Amino acid sequence: MIRLRLDVSGGQAIRVPLGCEDSHYLVDVMRLKAGDSLEVLTRDNTVWSAVLEPNHMVRLQTELDRHNRLPRHVTLYQALLKGDHFGAVVDRATQAGVGRIVPIVTARCIVREVSLNKRARWSLLAKEAGEQSHRIDVPDIGDLASLDSLVPGGGAFGCVLDPRAAYDRPWLEPQHGPVELVVGPEGGLTPDEVSRLQSVGFRPISLGPRVYRAENAGAFATVLFLQ
Amino acid sequence: MIRLRLDVSGGQAIRVPLGCEDSHYLVDVMRLKAGDSLEVLTRDNTVWSAVLEPNHMVRLQTELDRHNRLPRHVTLYQALLKGDHFGAVVDRATQAGVGRIVPIVTARCIVREVSLNKRARWSLLAKEAGEQSHRIDVPDIGDLASLDSLVPGGGAFGCVLDPRAAYDRPWLEPQHGPVELVVGPEGGLTPDEVSRLQSVGFRPISLGPRVYRAENAGAFATVLFLQ
Numbered sequence: 017m018i019r020l021r022l023d024v025s026g027g028q029a030i031r032v033p034l035g036c037e038d039s040h041y042l043v044d045v046m047r048l049k050a051g052d053s054l055e056v057l058t059r060d061n062t063v064w065s066a067v068l069e070p071n072h073m074v075r076l077q078t079e080l081d082r083h084n085r086l087p088r089h090v091t092l093y094q095a096l097l098k099g100d101h102f103g104a105v106v107d108r109a110t111q112a113g114v115g116r117i118v119p120i121v122t123a124r125c126i127v128r129e130v131s132l133n134k135r136a137r138w139s140l141l142a143k144e145a146g147e148q149s150h151r152i153d154v155p156d157i158g159d160l161a162s163l164d165s166l167v168p169g170g171g172a173f174g175c176v177l178d179p180r181a182a183y184d185r186p187w188l189e190p191q192h193g194p195v196e197l198v199v200g201p202e203g204g205l206t207p208d209e210v211s212r213l214q215s216v217g218f219r220p221i222s223l224g225p226r227v228y229r230a231e232n233a234g235a236f237a238t239v240l241f242l243q
Numbered sequence: 244m245i246r247l248r249l250d251v252s253g254g255q256a257i258r259v260p261l262g263c264e265d266s267h268y269l270v271d272v273m274r275l276k277a278g279d280s281l282e283v284l285t286r287d288n289t290v291w292s293a294v295l296e297p298n299h300m301v302r303l304q305t306e307l308d309r310h311n312r313l314p315r316h317v318t319l320y321q322a323l324l325k326g327d328h329f330g331a332v333v334d335r336a337t338q339a340g341v342g343r344i345v346p347i348v349t350a351r352c353i354v355r356e357v358s359l360n361k362r363a364r365w366s367l368l369a370k371e372a373g374e375q376s377h378r379i380d381v382p383d384i385g386d387l388a389s390l391d392s393l394v395p396g397g398g399a400f401g402c403v404l405d406p407r408a409a410y411d412r413p414w415l416e417p418q419h420g421p422v423e424l425v426v427g428p429e430g431g432l433t434p435d436e437v438s439r440l441q442s443v444g445f446r447p448i449s450l451g452p453r454v455y456r457a458e459n460a461g462a463f464a465t466v467l468f469l470q
Contacts, residue, residue, distance in 0.1 A: 111459050149453045188470075224469070226376045232338050232462075239463045240470055242451070 018046050018054045019063075019147040021154055026058040026079060034072040042068060055080065057146075061153045086153065089115040089194040090241055092234045093166060095201035096120070096127040101231050106138045108235035110145035110155055113242045115194075117142070118158035120166070124203040130160045163198075163209055167216045172196045174218040177233055178210050181220035188240060195241050199234045245273050245281045246290075246374045248381060253285040253306060261299040269295060282307065284373075288380045313380070316342040316421040317468050319461045320393060322428035323347070323354040328458050333365045335462035337372035337382055340469045342421075344369070345385035347393070351430040357387045390425075390436055394443045399423045401445040404460055405437050408447035422468050426461045 020042065024032050034042070042048045048068050056066040056076060064076040092114045094105050106117055117138075121128050138157045146154035168174025176198040198218055200209075210220055221237075228236055247269065251259050261269070269275045275295050283293040283303060291303040319341045321332050333344055344365075348355050365384045373381035395401025403425040425445055427436075437447055448464075455463055 108459060111453070111455055112463065113453055145456075149455060151453060226338070226340055226378060228338055228376060229372075232335060235459075236339065236463075236466045239466050243467055243470070 018042070018048065019057060019150060020054055020066075020074070021057040021143050021147055022074070023059050025060050026056075026062040026064050026076060028076065028078065030076045031069070032056070032074045032076070034074060039072045057152060057154070063152055086113045086115065086151070087242055088192055090238050091116040091118065091172075091194070091196045092238065093118045093120050093161070093196065093198045094234055095122045095163075095199065095205075095230070096125045096130070096160075097201055097230050098126050101202075102127075102134075103138060103141050104231040105234055106141045106155075106157070107145045108231065109238055110142045110151070111149045112235040112238040113149075113151070114155050114234065114238045115153065116155050116158060119160050120163050120198070121160065122163045122201055122209055123206050125201045163205075164212070166196075166198065166213065166218070168196045168218060169194065174198075174213075174216075175221045176200075176205065176210060176213045176218045177223065177237060178205065178220040179222060179227055180207075180210075181222040188243075191243075197234065197237055197241075199230065199237075202230050245269070245275065246284060246377060247281060247293075247301075248284040248370050248374055249301070250286050252287050253283075253289040253291050253303060255303065255305065257303045258296070259283075259301045259303070261301060266299045284379060284381070290379055313340045313342065313378070314469055315419055317465050318343040318345065318399075318421070318423045319465065320345050320347050320388070320423065320425040321461055322349045322390075322426065322432075322457070323352045323357070323387075324428055324457050325353050328429075329354075329361075330365060330368050331458040332461055333368045333382075333384070334372045335458065336465055337369045337378070338376045339462040339465040340376075340378070341382050341461065341465045342380065343382050343385060346387050347390050347425070348387065349390045349428055349436060350433050352428045390432075391439070393423075393425065393440065393445070395423045395445060396421065401425075401440075401443075402448045403427075403432065403437060403440045403445045404450065404464060405432065405447040406449060406454055407434075407437075408449040418470075424461065424464055424468075426457065426464075429457050 020038060022032050050068055050070045052068050054066050056064045063080040065078050066074050066076050069075050092109050096119055119130055142155050172194040174196045247265060249259050277295055277297045279295050281293050283291045290307040292305050293301050293303050296302050319336050323346055346357055369382050399421040401423045
């Protein structure tokens with residue numbers, strides 16, 4: 017079943033005009049015709065069965081169950097990466113089930129700014145990866161933040177990926193409640209940065225003896241947190 | 244520390260002439276000079292501290308510990324995918340720690356052959372991703388197999404990713420012993436194919452209510468098996 021995210025509130029028999037891109041996706045790429053069924057994810061994170069109507073309209077029918085809500089909310093503070101690697105993070109972490117992605121600048125970041133274009137592209141990647149994985153809630157992309165501004169939110173388990181940390185798994189307990197995860201750039205965080213994060217409550221954790229590409233680390237950790 | 248895989252047996256003070264590509268990688272890409280240190284992974288899966296010498300030679304010094312051996316062996320039977328997506332599987336699954344990757348042909352595969360070029364490229368991707376993740380044992384790429392020929396090896400936990408399977412986690416027990424995992428192509432396996440696999444001992448498992456891209460599914464499952 018094709019899923020589409022639309023920026024509307026859910027409601028029975030609501031008709032929604034499609035934007036150009038969504039219409040192109042449904043009609044030209046996915047070959048849907050008027051009368052064909054699809055599912056729509058709404059702004060309020062509900063999922064509706066829906067029908068494609070003529071003239072680029074979609075009509076919502078009934079609300080579907082919420083069985084695919086994620087078991088916990090993971091915020092990924094990801095250092096900016098070279099090339100299009102941050103986009104790869106957005107794609108993979110969204111598939112893995114991350115709830116929010118916040119780009120951060122750290123000492124070893126080579127890229128240090130986020131253009132409006134790039135940010136729009138990341139939002140699109142999150143939307144597409146979320147639809148493809150049948151997620152109800154697509155992660156939002158936060159504003160660029162500095163590492164120094166990070167403090168774990170109340171009740172959240174704050175942690176920072178650090179290959180020097182001990183290789184154990186107690187950080188997978190408790191298995192409920194929000195997670196805030198910091199992942200560094202290609203060259204890693206500096207020891208000073210890890211110390212600073214530790215001093216405000218982020219726990220250094222290791223995913224084991226392997227060293228993951230920056231594009232994979234956040235997604236792999238999220239898979240474990242959401243197991 | 245830079246790691247390089249060389250097709251030699253390990254041994255103290257052994258001198259190894261570098262091939263063009265490895266020499267280019269160390270000298271031109273990584274900017275190593277004669278006298279600089281690196282680590283070498285040998286054919287017999289040992290890791291050695293080593294030094295770059297003049298005239299494209301590397302000298303092995305002492306064997307390093309084996310702390311980063313993987314806790315269990317995962318074989319990934321991955322259906323052929325469109326475009327370069329199989330290469331993405333090799334890259335990500337290697338990073339995740341898979342031990343062997345065997346391409347398979349299934350009913351819904353669009354690509355149905357593997358050229359020698361493609362296979363050589365996959366081996367290179369596995370080597371690079373393995374070195375980057377500091378793995379001792381880089382996965383080998385098996386010959387193309389048909390789905391019908393698959394039977395789990397003795398003592399292995401055989402399983403097949405199937406979004407229709409129940410969403411539970413008992414398949415993460417036991418946490419030891421080899422795993423043989425079958426992952427379908429973009430359109431999934433047919434119900435008949437899943438039944439056939441089940442009849443020879445592969446258990447249908449689900450990674451949860453989300454649907455992963457074929458490029459991610461094998462890697463994400465491997466992360467869980469190796470947790």
